[in-house]
Amino acid sequence: RKEVEQDPGPFNVPEGATVAFNCTYSNSASQSFFWYRQDCRKEPKLLMSVYSSGNEDGRFTAQLNRASQYISLLIRDSKLSDSATYLCAVNRGGGATNKLIFGTGTLLAVQP
Amino acid sequence: NAGVMQNPRHLVRRRGQEARLRCSPMKGHSHVYWYRQLPEEGLKFMVYLQKENIIDESGMPKERFSAEFPKEGPSILRIQQVVRGDSAAYFCASSPVAVISTDTQYFGPGTRLTVL
Numbered sequence: 001r002k003e004v005e006q007d008p009g010p011f012n013v014p015e016g017a018t019v020a021f022n023c024t025y026s027n028s029a030s031q032s033f034f035w036y037r038q039d040c041r042k043e044p045k046l047l048m049s050v051y052s053s054g055n056e057d058g059r060f061t062a063q064l065n066r067a068s069q070y071i072s073l074l075i076r077d078s079k080l081s082d083s084a085t086y087l088c089a090v091n092r093g094g095g096a097t098n099k100l101i102f103g104t105g106t107l108l109a110v111q112p
Numbered sequence: 113n114a115g116v117m118q119n120p121r122h123l124v125r126r127r128g129q130e131a132r133l134r135c136s137p138m139k140g141h142s143h144v145y146w147y148r149q150l151p152e153e154g155l156k157f158m159v160y161l162q163k164e165n166i167i168d169e170s171g172m173p174k175e176r177f178s179a180e181f182p183k184e185g186p187s188i189l190r191i192q193q194v195v196r197g198d199s200a201a202y203f204c205a206s207s208p209v210a211v212i213s214t215d216t217q218y219f220g221p222g223t224r225l226t227v228l
Contacts, residue, residue, distance in 0.1 A: 032215070034216070036219075041201075041224075042221070042222075043203055043219040043220060043221050043222050044155065044203070044219050045219070046216060046217075046218065049216065087154070087155070091215070097160060097167065097168040097170070098143065098145070098160055098167070098168075098207070098215055099145065099157040099160055099168055099170075099171070100145070100147075100155075100157060100205075100217060101157065102147075102154045102155040102156075103154060104153065104154035105154060
């Protein structure tokens with residue numbers, strides 16, 4: 001079983017739709033959580049950090065559920081420009097390491 | 113404030129040659145990470161370095177791969193005697209501090225290595 005798992009998609013949604021992605025992680029000692037966006041053949045760009053209290057940035061809302069070990073990303077009022085691959089990342093922490101463990105990504109295609 | 117810089121952006125090598133990938137972190141960042149993304153796969157951690165120290169190399173292949181982050185100059189990821197399976201995008205990321213619970217890593221544009 002992978003340490004961080006995501007539904008690979010693709011998610012094909014019309015403009016204006018609301019779409020939600022989930023990501024599960026297996027290591028209960030994980031300390032910090034992130035959503036990144038990656039466009040085709042580009043680098044991952046930080047979308048938002050994910051906090052236990054949940055956080056919102058415009059049309060994007062991220063939630064963390066430590067008890068069930070998953071994080072979620074909600075995108076409201078989808079735009080064509082939201083089409084990308086969304087990566088969840090978990091910082092396992094522990095000891096001196098600070099490495100991120102990534103899911104394989106969920107592909108979102110917003111249709112006109 | 114310039115972001116993470118990587119060069120070259122594209123690198124073509126023949127089997128058996130050496131590949132050197134360079135990464136300059138964001139200004140004020142002293143922690144560098146290297147990740148590899150194989151075609152159709154996710155990002156995999158390779159190595160985490162601070163100036164003159166390797167902190168975690170648990171993701172590095174045992175042979176042919178090495179990394180350094182000298183006191184002066186960029187971080188270097190070196191791949192000796194490249195093979196076709198090394199063809200991938202190599203991303204560098206940097207972060208400012210080692211407060212793990214709040215640290216955020218910012219990625220460079222990557223180096224796309226093609227081994228012929």
